[in-house]
Amino acid sequence: MVVNQETQVFLYFSELLGRRIVDSEGRPIGKILDLTGNISEMYPSVTEIFLRRTDGKTVLLPWRKLTEIDGKLIADSLQTEDFREPVLRPGELLLKETLLDKQVVDTDGAKIRRVNDLQFLKSQKVLYLVHVDVGFHGLLRRVGLERPINFLFQLLFDYTMADQLISWKFVQPVSSPDLLRLNVAQNRLAQLHPADLADIIEELDIHQRAAVFRALDVETAAETLEETDPKIQVSLIEDLDMANASDIIEEMSLSEATDLLGDLPKDKAEGILKEMEKDVAQDVKELLAHPEENAGGLMTTSFLSFAPDRTAGEAMETIRREAEDMDLIYYLYVVDSDGHVLGVLSLRELIVADPGKSLSELMDTRIVAAHIEAHKDRIAEDFAKYGMLAMPVVDDDNRLKGVILFKNLLEVALPNLGR
Amino acid sequence: MVENFTRTFRDLWQAFAEKKAWKSFALFFALIGPGIITSNVDNDAGGITTYSLAGSEYGLTLLWTLIPITLALIIIQEMCARMGVVSGKGLSDLIRERFGARITFYLMIVLFLTNLGNTISEFAGVAASMELFGVSKYISVPISAVIVWWLVVKGNYKSVEKVFLFACFFYLSYIISGFMGKPDWHAIGSSFLEPTVRMDTGWLTMAVGVIGTTIAPWMQFYLQSSVVDKGLKADDYQYTRMDVIFGSVTVNVIAFFIIMLCAVTLFQNGIRIETAKDAAMALAPLAGNYASWLFAFGLLNASLFAASILPISTAYTICEAFGWESSLNRKFLEAPQFYGLYSLMVFLGAGIILLPDLPLIPIMYYSQVINGAILPVILVFMLLLVNDRKIMGSYTNSFAMNVISWLTVAVLTTLSLTMLAFAILS
Numbered sequence: 001m002v003v004n005q006e007t008q009v010f011l012y013f014s015e016l017l018g019r020r021i022v023d024s025e026g027r028p029i030g031k032i033l034d035l036t037g038n039i040s041e042m043y044p045s046v047t048e049i050f051l052r053r054t055d056g057k058t059v060l061l062p063w064r065k066l067t068e069i070d071g072k073l074i075a076d077s078l079q080t081e082d083f084r085e086p087v088l089r090p091g092e093l094l095l096k097e098t099l100l101d102k103q104v105v106d107t108d109g110a111k112i113r114r115v116n117d118l119q120f121l122k123s124q125k126v127l128y129l130v131h132v133d134v135g136f137h138g139l140l141r142r143v144g145l146e147r148p149i150n151f152l153f154q155l156l157f158d159y160t161m162a163d164q165l166i167s168w169k170f171v172q173p174v175s176s177p178d179l180l181r182l183n184v185a186q187n188r189l190a191q192l193h194p195a196d197l198a199d200i201i202e203e204l205d206i207h208q209r210a211a212v213f214r215a216l217d218v219e220t221a222a223e224t225l226e227e228t229d230p231k232i233q234v235s236l237i238e239d240l241d242m243a244n245a246s247d248i249i250e251e252m253s254l255s256e257a258t259d260l261l262g263d264l265p266k267d268k269a270e271g272i273l274k275e276m277e278k279d280v281a282q283d284v285k286e287l288l289a290h291p292e293e294n295a296g297g298l299m300t301t302s303f304l305s306f307a308p309d310r311t312a313g314e315a316m317e318t319i320r321r322e323a324e325d326m327d328l329i330y331y332l333y334v335v336d337s338d339g340h341v342l343g344v345l346s347l348r349e350l351i352v353a354d355p356g357k358s359l360s361e362l363m364d365t366r367i368v369a370a371h372i373e374a375h376k377d378r379i380a381e382d383f384a385k386y387g388m389l390a391m392p393v394v395d396d397d398n399r400l401k402g403v404i405l406f407k408n409l410l411e412v413a414l415p416n417l418g419r
Numbered sequence: 420m421v422e423n424f425t426r427t428f429r430d431l432w433q434a435f436a437e438k439k440a441w442k443s444f445a446l447f448f449a450l451i452g453p454g455i456i457t458s459n460v461d462n463d464a465g466g467i468t469t470y471s472l473a474g475s476e477y478g479l480t481l482l483w484t485l486i487p488i489t490l491a492l493i494i495i496q497e498m499c500a501r502m503g504v505v506s507g508k509g510l511s512d513l514i515r516e517r518f519g520a521r522i523t524f525y526l527m528i529v530l531f532l533t534n535l536g537n538t539i540s541e542f543a544g545v546a547a548s549m550e551l552f553g554v555s556k557y558i559s560v561p562i563s564a565v566i567v568w569w570l571v572v573k574g575n576y577k578s579v580e581k582v583f584l585f586a587c588f589f590y591l592s593y594i595i596s597g598f599m600g601k602p603d604w605h606a607i608g609s610s611f612l613e614p615t616v617r618m619d620t621g622w623l624t625m626a627v628g629v630i631g632t633t634i635a636p637w638m639q640f641y642l643q644s645s646v647v648d649k650g651l652k653a654d655d656y657q658y659t660r661m662d663v664i665f666g667s668v669t670v671n672v673i674a675f676f677i678i679m680l681c682a683v684t685l686f687q688n689g690i691r692i693e694t695a696k697d698a699a700m701a702l703a704p705l706a707g708n709y710a711s712w713l714f715a716f717g718l719l720n721a722s723l724f725a726a727s728i729l730p731i732s733t734a735y736t737i738c739e740a741f742g743w744e745s746s747l748n749r750k751f752l753e754a755p756q757f758y759g760l761y762s763l764m765v766f767l768g769a770g771i772i773l774l775p776d777l778p779l780i781p782i783m784y785y786s787q788v789i790n791g792a793i794l795p796v797i798l799v800f801m802l803l804l805v806n807d808r809k810i811m812g813s814y815t816n817s818f819a820m821n822v823i824s825w826l827t828v829a830v831l832t833t834l835s836l837t838m839l840a841f842a843i844l845s
Contacts, residue, residue: 101516101523103742114742116520139741142520203746205507205647231650 011127013118014142017096021051021066024076028054032073034096036060036088037129043168046120046127047092048084059083063127095129098175103208104132107188108170110196112203116142119165132171135164174208190220198227201236210239222251225260234263237272246275253327254280255300255408258287262297287402295370295379298409299393299402302327305335306359308342313355319347328403330389334363339399341367341392369394372401380409452584453645454500454659456728457638458492458666459587462673463725464544464695465537465783466632467718470674471698473625474681475690479607482678483614484626485671488633491827492667495798498805498816498824499639500659503646505814510643510797511740513804527737529793531760534637534733536786538768541729543779544722546772547696551715557773564769567727568762583728589720590673592713596702597676599710602683620841627838631791633674634831639797641732644739653814680706680714730764792839795832802828 013035021029030051037044048060061083065075088094099115106113116138119131133141140146140161153159172188189197189212197216201209201224213221213236225233225248237245237260249257249272261269261284273281283301290296303326306315315332323329332350334343343363345353353362369392370379383391383406393402473481499510506513515523542560549559570582617623642663651659681698684690684705692698695718703711734757738745744754751758771777802824806815816824 101519111744112742114515116742134742136741139520139524143524144521205512206650206652207507209507235650235652 008121008123010130011120011122012133012138012141013095013100013120014138019073021049021061021073021075023078024074026072029075029078030054030059030061033058034094035063035127036092037095038091039093040091043121043128043130046095046129050086050094053083058086060086064125067125099132099173102173102175103204105172105174105189105192105200105212106134106166106170107172107191108166110192110200112200113166119163129168131165131167133163133165135162137161137163174204174212189215190217194220194223195227197224198229202229202232206235210236214240218247218251221248226252226256230259230263233260237264238268242268242271242275246272250276250280253300254283254287254302255298255327255405258284258297258300259292262288262292290372293376294372295374295376295393295404296372296401298376298379299372299404300327300408301402303331303333303390303403304329305333305400308334308336308358308360308363310359311355312350312353312357312359312362315350315359316355319350328390328405331392331403332359333392333400333403334359335400341369341394341398341400343367344392367392369398370404371395376409379404383409452662453642453649454496454662454664454666455587455669456583456645456666457496457642458663458670459590459673460641460725460728461633461635461638462590462670462721463537463541463729464547464718464722465540465787466674467544467677467721468695468783469625469628469632470677471681471685471692471695473629474678475685475692475698475701477617477622477625478682478686479610479679480615480617480622481626481629482607482610482675482682484629485675485678486611488630488674489667489671491630491831492634492670493664494820494824494827495634495639495801496642496663496667497660498801499643500646500663501656501814502801502805502811503643504651504653504656504659505812506810507647509647509736509739510640510801510804511736513810514800515740517804517807517810518800523740526793526796527740529789530636530640531733531737533786533789533793534729535764535767536782536789537635537637538726538729538764539771540779540783540786541722541726542769542772543783544695544718545726547694548699548715548719548722551696551699551711560769560772563723563726564765567723567730568765571727571731571761572758583724586720586724587669590669590717592717592720593673593676593680596706596710596713596717597680599713600680600683600702600706602679607679624838624841627791627834627841628787629674630831630834631787631794631838633670634794635790636793636797637729637732637736639801640736641728644732644735680710726765726768730761730768733764734758734761788839791835794835795828798828798831 016032016035019032021032023029030053032049032051034050035046036048036050037046046063048062049066050058050060052058061075061078065078065082067074067076095118099118101115103112103114105111113132113134115132115134117133118129119133120127121130122128137146140149150161153161170188170191192200197220201212204212209232213224216224225236228236237249240248245268249260252260257280261272264272273284276284287297287299287301290299292298304319304322306318319329319332330347332345332347333341334345335341342360343365344367345359345363349362368382368386368388370382372393372395379391389406391404391406392400393404395401502508502510502513508516511523511527514526542564545563546556546560550556646659680702681692685692685698685701688705690701690705692701696715699711699714699718702714735745737743737760738754738757741756743756745757746754749757771782772779802816802821804810806821808815
């Protein structure tokens with residue numbers, strides 16, 4: 001059995017770019033302008049060299065034609081058919097053009113980074129893209145100041161600068177929509193928490209933003225949208241067609257969806273409402289009728305209410321069935337047949353209760369509620385005072401109209417919490 | 420370009436005619452800001468000094484140059500704003516992606532030094548104007564540095580922008596003091612109608628100085644980033660263009676009043692000055708105490724305004740180019756390079772002013788010289804970028820616009836290089 005003795009070596013992209021390729025006699029063939037890689041692989045392998053030949057033509061040459069001897073890049077016994085017109089095959093892309101100096105998302109650190117260099121692993125003559133260099137050291141290497149600055153640092157501070165490398169498996173390029181589409185099968189953005197994703201989307205430029213957002217599945221898109229700045233929410237939704245937009249908005253919580261639709265231009269909002277499921281659209285329209293700074297504008301109607309004669313066991317069943325679509329399940333509101341609020345009990349109280357007992361026996365009748373026209377500052381004060389997760393909203397006749405989630409009030413309440 | 424402008428005005432007029440006037444005004448005011456702020460920051464301590472000198476030494480003869488300067492400013496700023504709106508990226512971002520790490524690295528070093536020089540002259544302006552009100556620079560400069568630093572680091576950008584827009588109104592003080600000089604409008608009018616070019620070195624250097632102070636490298640970076648920050652879209656572009664034009668015109672109106680005031684008072688009485696502070700002092704017996712105070716107050720406002728914006732703009736530009744975290748919404752430790760650069764510029768800028776026996780005039784002068792040397796490079800980069808279809812799509816320059824803008828850049832480059840040559844020879 002033949003054992004391959006070739007060692008694996010790391011190689012920087014900046015060390016290859018601009019290098020001359022010669023034939024075995026030492027006559028120049030051309031200069032490396034870029035490399036192409038197959039992006040659909042886990043660690044993309046370098047397929048071809050994009051070079052400018054000595055006759056001035058730019059062509060592609062297969063990477064495997066190249067050997068390195070004594071620091072010289074040699075391509076031997078080349079035929080004219082080895083060169084190819086510079087047209088990329090599907091899945092192939094130019095590494096310098098799409099990655100170097102561009103922004104990428106580091107899905108491990110949940111940050112946007114700028115690529116200073118690429119690091120390849122050379123194994124059995126094949127070059128694999130394994131790391132992206134985002135550090136200052138990499139920048140100096142590109143600038144050509146690596147040695148002098150290293151020397152200076154060593155001399156003055158006895159300090160060696162370390163490379164800041166990110167493994168390719170945590171890198172999501174965003175410089176063109178194609179890159180995001182190619183990676184859909186192993187979309188790395190899905191590894192991110194929606195809140196982090198929202199931060200990243202806010203930092204990207206308008207085109208990248210739209211491309212990243214389109215690459216998300218409906219559920220992630222909805223969760224991410226909930227965490228995004230309202231101004232950017234609007235611009236993201238405005239870029240989508242009505243059907244896609246309504247799919248995503250349906251997945252959002254009712255109160256977030258309402259706020260968003262309220263911020264959209266009228267015709268766009270109406271178009272989306274038409275596309276949405278009838279009952280959801282109806283709920284949204286009702287909520288939209290209330291001014292945003294009042295209880296009515298802050299509340300959601302997606303919660304559970306029960307008749308007083310239902311038992312704890314039955315209520316449990318209902319919750320189990322409906323919980324997934326509800327904005328709030330932590331409180332159960334007990335109402336009579338006309339919708340008047342009789343009492344409230346928490347999910348915790350329900351879980352520990354005897355399943356046979358009726359809700360009217362279990363409920364707490366001291367209800368803290370907000371009037372539907374109450375101002376948000378007033379509500380925030382009550383939230384701070386009573387320490388609840390959610391507050392019911394009632395009309396003049398004490399009929400239950402909706403529930404305000406603490407989360408939705410957070411922006412209003414936050415300045416008041418310090419007091 | 421010309422038809423674009425007329426279209427903008429026609430659209431606005433139509434909106435007005437259809438009684439949507441309020442709506443379009445409201446929209447305009449929601450979308451303006453970047454252009455007006457950038458232009459006004461440009462009338463900083465260095466600018467006011469140059470204008471004062473131009474008026475007091477050469478009277479009304481340089482006034483007409485403000486018209487071509489306004490046009491050049493509009494042409495250049497319009498391209499920047501367009502790039503910002505269309506690409507959604509800042510200028511240093513685009514330069515890095517298109518021209519690579521090496522060029523960007525050295526460009527950023529030069530830009531840092533230039534802007535540091537400018538920041539020093541802003542704090543010098545603060546010191547000079549406060550001394551006119553009897554406050555020692557050892558009090559005024561540290562306090563203003565802390566205020567500037569605190570405003571940006573602890574405030575949020577929205578409120579900061581409002582403060583800045585408000586500060587723009589204080590430039591009116593120059594217009595008021597201009598009227599206090601009782602100008603001879605007839606003579607001013609004829610200076611525009613019969614423009615003269617004097618072929619002596621002093622006059623030409625001053626003309627280049629006026630141009631150099633009006634079109635500065637950092638402005639392009641700042642304008643483009645603030646357009647991006649505002650999240651403006653291609654549909655809103657007509658308002659951004661109005662914003663840029665409005666800003667460019669106002670900045671030159673202010674310049675007009677400063678030159679004019681110094682011309683009708685100082686020049687006619689044969690008073691020689693060396694700084695803006697001298698100008699303010701010399702104005703008192705000629706145009707009254709109020710005119711002098713207004714002049715000094717304008718200088719203070721301009722210096723503080725520019726001292727707040729220059730360092731933050733530099734920090735943004737550099738961090739953007741190198742991919743460092745750059746946001747005022749981050750904590751100090753999350754964006755160390757950003758806050759580090761920003762603080763370094765503010766405190767170095769203010770600290771250097773406090774050194775005794777500082778050769779202030781050479782510092783201001785050399786920062787202007789580097790400004791002039793780096794400007795052509797940036798303008799050429801801008802033109803290459805704005806004509807790149809990959810970045811700009813269908814929003815690249817039209818042929819006519821390209822002819823005009825390359826010509827403008829050629830003229831500016833020649834002038835900048837001339838100034839550089841003068842500086843080296845003298």
